[in-house]
Amino acid sequence: MLCENIKGCLFYNDKMDIDSALGKMYKRKYCEGDKTICARYIVASRIGRENVPANLYPNMHERAKKILEERGLSLD
Numbered sequence: 001m002l003c004e005n006i007k008g009c010l011f012y013n014d015k016m017d018i019d020s021a022l023g024k025m026y027k028r029k030y031c032e033g034d035k036t037i038c039a040r041y042i043v044a045s046r047i048g049r050e051n052v053p054a055n056l057y058p059n060m061h062e063r064a065k066k067i068l069e070e071r072g073l074s075l076d
């Protein structure tokens with residue numbers, strides 16, 4: 001299912017530097033597949049889209065975990 005954050009998402013709108021084949025793969029896997037495992041989506045849904053770092057890629061789960069932990073939240 002399409003991620004509802006597609007509009008305005010820096011990753012989906014090609015505002016983040018990434019190899020185009022890898023970018024396509026990530027879009028299929030996360031944005032058009034399972035948004036709930038996207039690091040950007042996870043951070044946005046817990047603490048707001050304005051708090052998603054501009055350079056956080058969908059596969060950066062460890063970093064998403066740290067961002068949430070800094071605010072006393074967990075990934076689960």
Ligand code: SF4
Nearest residue numbers: 003006009031038041
């Ligand atoms: S799945 Fe992640 S990268 Fe894709 S549009 Fe949603 S928030 Fe952006």
